[in-house]
Amino acid sequence: MSTRIGFGVDSHRLEAARRLVIGGVEIEHDYGLIGHSDADVLIHAVIDAVLGAAGLGDIGQHFPDTDERYRDADSFVLLAATGEIVYSAGFGIVNIDSTVCCEQPKLAPHRDAMRLRIATALAIDADAVNVKFTTGEEIGFVGRGEGIAAFAIALLS
Numbered sequence: 001m002s003t004r005i006g007f008g009v010d011s012h013r014l015e016a017a018r019r020l021v022i023g024g025v026e027i028e029h030d031y032g033l034i035g036h037s038d039a040d041v042l043i044h045a046v047i048d049a050v051l052g053a054a055g056l057g058d059i060g061q062h063f064p065d066t067d068e069r070y071r072d073a074d075s076f077v078l079l080a081a082t083g084e085i086v087y088s089a090g091f092g093i094v095n096i097d098s099t100v101c102c103e104q105p106k107l108a109p110h111r112d113a114m115r116l117r118i119a120t121a122l123a124i125d126a127d128a129v130n131v132k133f134t135t136g137e138e139i140g141f142v143g144r145g146e147g148i149a150a151f152a153i154a155l156l157s
């Protein structure tokens, strides 16, 4: 079995009175992420990791933020479309690992729901998706609560 690894990173700004959607899960919070789509920072990082492993470009190439079709897009749908792209190209997904860098709110209670949502979008087992969390220790844009960042890697066969 030949395998290929891919990496993805994303960040979005937090603003009051926006929905907070991370890993396909809507989380109750006073602040949410700003973006052309639903700004799901974790799913965006996962999409770039999966596309990267397949050598098929990046999220901006497949789902451009200049395209009105993707305004307020549900990133879960974009992730499912990404799965179709790489499966059509003959790849399978072995596993995905990820880290969300977020000061507030605490995301750990949502970990299993995020794993399941990502796995469902990609039609893989939840066991093949890991989601980790870290804070910014009150420094940098994450630590000051100005935004949330996410990193992901994907292994494809």
Ligand code: MG
Pocket: 010, 011, 012, 035, 039, 040, 041, 044
């Ligand atoms: Mg993004």
